[in-house]
Amino acid sequence: xxxxxxxxxxxxxxxxxxxxxxxxxxxxxxxxxxxxxxxxxxxxxxxxxxxxxxxxxxxxxxxxxxxxxxxxxxxxxxxxxxxxxxxxxxxxxxxxxxxxxxxxxxxxxxxxxxxxxxx
Amino acid sequence: xxxxxxxxxxxxxxxxxxxxxxxxxxxxxxxxxxxxxxxxxxxxxxxxxxxxxxxxxxxxxxxxxxxxxxxxxxxxxxxxxxxxxxxxxxxxxxxxxxxxxxxxxxxxxxxxxxxxxxxxxxxxxxxxxxxxxxxxxxxxxxxxxxxxxxxxxxxxxxxxxxxxxxxxxxxxxxxxxxxxxxxxxxxxxxxxxxxxxxxxxxxxxxxxxxxxxxxxxxxxxxxxxxxxxxxxxxxxxxxxxxxxxxxxxxxxxxxxxxxxxxxxxxxxxxxxxxxxxxxxxxxxxxxxxxxxxxxxxxxxxxxxxxxxxxxxxxxxxxxxxxxxxxxxxxxxxxxxxxxxxxxxxxxxxxxxxxxxxxxxxxxxxxxxxxxxxxxxxxxxxxxxxxxxxxxxxxxxxxxxxxxxxxxxxxxxxxxxxxxxxxxxx
Numbered sequence: 262x263x264x265x266x267x268x269x270x271x272x273x274x275x276x277x278x279x280x281x282x283x284x285x286x287x288x289x290x291x292x293x294x295x296x297x298x299x300x301x302x303x304x305x306x307x308x309x310x311x312x313x314x315x316x317x318x319x320x321x322x323x324x325x326x327x328x329x330x331x332x333x334x335x336x337x338x339x340x341x342x343x344x345x346x347x348x349x350x351x352x353x354x355x356x357x358x359x360x361x362x363x364x365x366x367x368x369x370x371x372x373x374x375x376x377x378x379x380x
Numbered sequence: 381x382x383x384x385x386x387x388x389x390x391x392x393x394x395x396x397x398x399x400x401x402x403x404x405x406x407x408x409x410x411x412x413x414x415x416x417x418x419x420x421x422x423x424x425x426x427x428x429x430x431x432x433x434x435x436x437x438x439x440x441x442x443x444x445x446x447x448x449x450x451x452x453x454x455x456x457x458x459x460x461x462x463x464x465x466x467x468x469x470x471x472x473x474x475x476x477x478x479x480x481x482x483x484x485x486x487x488x489x490x491x492x493x494x495x496x497x498x499x500x501x502x503x504x505x506x507x508x509x510x511x512x513x514x515x516x517x518x519x520x521x522x523x524x525x526x527x528x529x530x531x532x533x534x535x536x537x538x539x540x541x542x543x544x545x546x547x548x549x550x551x552x553x554x555x556x557x558x559x560x561x562x563x564x565x566x567x568x569x570x571x572x573x574x575x576x577x578x579x580x581x582x583x584x585x586x587x588x589x590x591x592x593x594x595x596x597x598x599x600x601x602x603x604x605x606x607x608x609x610x611x612x613x614x615x616x617x618x619x620x621x622x623x624x625x626x627x628x629x630x631x632x633x634x635x636x637x638x639x640x641x642x643x644x645x646x647x648x649x650x651x652x653x654x655x656x657x658x659x660x661x662x663x664x665x666x667x668x669x670x671x672x673x674x675x676x677x678x679x680x681x682x683x684x685x686x687x688x689x690x691x692x693x694x695x696x697x698x699x700x701x702x703x704x705x706x707x708x709x710x711x712x713x714x715x716x717x718x719x720x721x722x723x724x725x726x727x728x729x730x731x732x733x734x735x736x737x738x739x740x741x742x743x744x745x746x747x748x749x750x751x752x753x754x755x756x757x758x759x760x761x762x763x764x765x766x767x768x769x770x771x772x773x774x775x776x777x778x779x780x781x782x783x784x785x786x787x788x789x790x791x792x793x794x795x796x797x798x799x800x801x802x803x804x805x
Binding site: 293315316317319345350 | 435436438439440441442443445446513516523524525526527528531533536541542565568569670671672
């Protein structure tokens, strides 16, 4: 900036500052408490009501029940857009948005997560 | 918008005409001066208006949020305000304040982003790096409050999903103090800087009568002396409870738009400080019912919702048919309203000024692409097609152009649902 009297103080101030970026992956930022990463599921409290599937805009969650009362809850992190509506819609807090954000993988099955349990 | 003028034609775009988005300008030039301009849009139609019809109102919030990566809160607010009006829900004051706060933080980050891009377009990369570094103050605050830097997902029907703690208010006020210092610096230096003045003064001028005639919105209209601002004209959220000024300028050139946008950042800081200090206690949602119960009550009706996005007036039209999915959603983004002024202000500019004149309205090109979808058969004009007519038009188009290769049938097969996806492996 060429305004006289502005450039020198600005340059001196900037000299004393740290880098604005972090050197990822060597250094990593700590994520804030409310950060929404991959969905974490706990089968114990789940009632199999399917509200998470119904409110998932990305169709990342599928809940199926068979005739014997077994519920299969499956989740595809590659489809997930991390909005957190499933956590909000779950009446029994079986779903929590986790902190995991390094989710890249080279094979498709690695994105899929599935739990089968009796209800 | 189309005006033929004799002379050399220069195509600009559709690949990266200045921003990393597609739009095509055909400029007719006389030497270095542009004498005529035509533009073509809709290179990246995404079908969001159609996709939203297959989603419930709750899911639609997250789909519509992804229309834009910069004004995501604007789209969710406009949509939820519309649905709340349909449901006749009274949003609690605390939720209205939080919406205002996020909306203003978003306005700061959008304007700082634009300031950086504008600096880059005029070859002033120091300004670009400075503006984007200082923008991180706001991005960090947004991440802290909502959990995400870009798609905040804080709006829900009837209120907001996350509360604001006292620590948040303190962090926000501290962040605003730091930012206010930087904005003072930009207000003093940017409009007086020699590089900025040389590239922006009297470039891309939109006079007031032209801005009015073409219904320019947002900072483009305000920089031409049209004091249009939905926050004042039809206050939503908590805007009738906070004090702020509508920044206007009467010069109408790029420098005026820069000054107006920096001034708006200062006003946004003023609003955020008031919100952080005065936020009332209370509920976050209008109704304690689960979302599915609310969706079951949406009546058969339609609504138009307006919101002052960082780029100008955003309009969402929602028609409900009594089910939990909308029957029609139409979105008019501010960039669409501002394109005609770009075509007009390009005329008479130098070729080298094209990038900054195009970038001067802060365009969001992929947000703009829309296509008319007819739902009841009453609105078809002479340009309306049904599927068979569209097919016939396509075949004729290729018949007339023997040198253009027809899309192969193999290509078609891949898009058929349940097609050959598995077989390709």
